[in-house]
Amino acid sequence: MDEPRIHPSFEQKMAAPLKAEGIDTFQINLGYRCNLECRHCHVEAGPNRRELLSRAVMEMCLQVLQCHPIPTIDITGGTPEMHPDFPWFLEECAALDRRILVRTNGVILLEGPYTPFLNLYAKHRVEVVVSFPHVDMKMTNRQRGEGVYSRLIEAVRMLNARGYGQPGSGLILNLVHNPSGAYLPGLQNSLENHYRQALKEKHGIVFNQLFCITNMPIGRYLTFLKKTENYEEYMTALVNAFNPATLESVMCKYSLSVGWDGKLYDCDFNQMLGMTVNHGAPEHIEMFDLNSLANRRIVTGNHCYGCTAGAGSSCRGEIA
Amino acid sequence: MADYYEQKDLADFAHIGEYAPELGKKYFDYYGEALKDGALSAREKALIALAVATTQHCPYCIDAYTNQCLSLGVSQEEMMEAVHVGSAMVAGIVLAHSTQMRKIIKKKEM
Numbered sequence: 224m225d226e227p228r229i230h231p232s233f234e235q236k237m238a239a240p241l242k243a244e245g246i247d248t249f250q251i252n253l254g255y256r257c258n259l260e261c262r263h264c265h266v267e268a269g270p271n272r273r274e275l276l277s278r279a280v281m282e283m284c285l286q287v288l289q290c291h292p293i294p295t296i297d298i299t300g301g302t303p304e305m306h307p308d309f310p311w312f313l314e315e316c317a318a319l320d321r322r323i324l325v326r327t328n329g330v331i332l333l334e335g336p337y338t339p340f341l342n343l344y345a346k347h348r349v350e351v352v353v354s355f356p357h358v359d360m361k362m363t364n365r366q367r368g369e370g371v372y373s374r375l376i377e378a379v380r381m382l383n384a385r386g387y388g389q390p391g392s393g394l395i396l397n398l399v400h401n402p403s404g405a406y407l408p409g410l411q412n413s414l415e416n417h418y419r420q421a422l423k424e425k426h427g428i429v430f431n432q433l434f435c436i437t438n439m440p441i442g443r444y445l446t447f448l449k450k451t452e453n454y455e456e457y458m459t460a461l462v463n464a465f466n467p468a469t470l471e472s473v474m475c476k477y478s479l480s481v482g483w484d485g486k487l488y489d490c491d492f493n494q495m496l497g498m499t500v501n502h503g504a505p506e507h508i509e510m511f512d513l514n515s516l517a518n519r520r521i522v523t524g525n526h527c528y529g530c531t532a533g534a535g536s537s538c539r540g541e542i543a
Numbered sequence: 544m545a546d547y548y549e550q551k552d553l554a555d556f557a558h559i560g561e562y563a564p565e566l567g568k569k570y571f572d573y574y575g576e577a578l579k580d581g582a583l584s585a586r587e588k589a590l591i592a593l594a595v596a597t598t599q600h601c602p603y604c605i606d607a608y609t610n611q612c613l614s615l616g617v618s619q620e621e622m623m624e625a626v627h628v629g630s631a632m633v634a635g636i637v638l639a640h641s642t643q644m645r646k647i648i649k650k651k652e653m
């Protein structure tokens with residue numbers, strides 16, 4: 224099937240090309256290995272994926288961070304815990320005394336060899352971001368696999384027990400909501416209230432913030448959209464909801480993404496599309512140069528409509 | 544003009560102020576105010592809107608508010624219960640009108 228044309232294209236829609244304005248967040252994708260295979264996963268992660276960041280690239284990342292006072296280190300995957308060198312890498316990152324975020328699927332923290340991460344995260348005061356698509360068990364399980372919901376609740380309970388998400392502890396636990404189908408997320412504030420009330424009442428668990436993230440038409444989610452003949456309608460909904468006010472804060476403006484092979488990308492989405500940074504900026508961590516990267520022109524495509532629809536979407540949820 | 548109702552026409556709702564822009568603006572301001580979070584949450588309001596959309600047989604509103612409910616994390620069971628509220632109300636309204644019929648019958652009967 225021919226790809227339906229997106230009209231107007233994202234490039235046509237923008238008044239001027241998108242440009243970075245510094246690097247506040249250094250996002251590192253440790254690889255595509257994950258114990259789940261969620262149906263919306265733009266990474267198409269799974270237990271058999273072999274792509275993992277090498278020790279050499281990890282060392283290059285640490286060196287870049289040592290030389291440049293980039294305030295936030297954002298670690299993602301797959302689920303980062305499944306990288307065998309992650310405990311070492313986390314200790315090294317912690318020694319740099321930056322804000323550290325780990326994006327985890329949560330349920331991995333209940334599995335034998337990975338349970339020590341619960342204490343490790345608390346010890347290094349890592350901000351934990353857990354994917355939690357819905358407060359409805361059926362919806363979550365449909366998206367992420369049978370039995371995931373109850374394991375998620377258990378994982379959040381264990382994080383809560385260590386102080387995560389509890390007022391005054393300073394241990395931050397944020398949840399991520401993704402729509403469980405071919406529609407856009409609702410307003411973050413409304414959903415956050417709903418989550419807070421439902422999770423407290425049903426399970427007695429707490430969290431700090433809810434980030435609502437629009438599903439990107441990439442990876443497994445794209446396959447789902449096409450298979451169910453929702454692609455065109457979904458893209459039209461994104462284009463119709465384009466909000467120029469979001470362009471100020473799309474995450475590529477302030478972050479840089481490092482792939483498992485050391486290549487540099489404007490964001491994790493471009494990483495999955497194989498679109499490295501361009502327009503004169505160095506495309507591999509070996510050639511890291513803050514000046515040219517901090518002001519680079521962003522490589523965009525029609526998937527960028529996912530970041531700019533409605534209230535916008537980023538790794539931290541709404542942006543406008 | 545092959546069809547009276549076309550899905551893509553939902554996007555045209557934004558332009559209903561055409562030919563009467565001031566009234567259109569007043570309507571959209573009112574609509575926006577009425578549907579936003581207030582004493583009732585946006586979720587509760589979306590469910591009410593869904594029930595109204597089905598009882599009024601409006602395909603555009605059913606499309607818009609099914610999506611809105613999904614976006615706001617409303618479950619399928621909650622949506623279906625809202626539709627049943629609308630359905631029970633409509634049934635009740637129809638049956639309540641039988642009062643008129645029954646009054647007439649009673650008056651006319653020997």
Ligand code: SF4
Nearest residue numbers: 257261264268301328
């Ligand atoms: S969405 Fe997250 S948890 Fe699910 S398969 Fe992808 S990386 Fe794993």
Ligand code: SF4
Nearest residue numbers: 473475490492527530
């Ligand atoms: S997908 Fe989003 S973050 Fe990535 S380049 Fe496009 S606008 Fe920026």
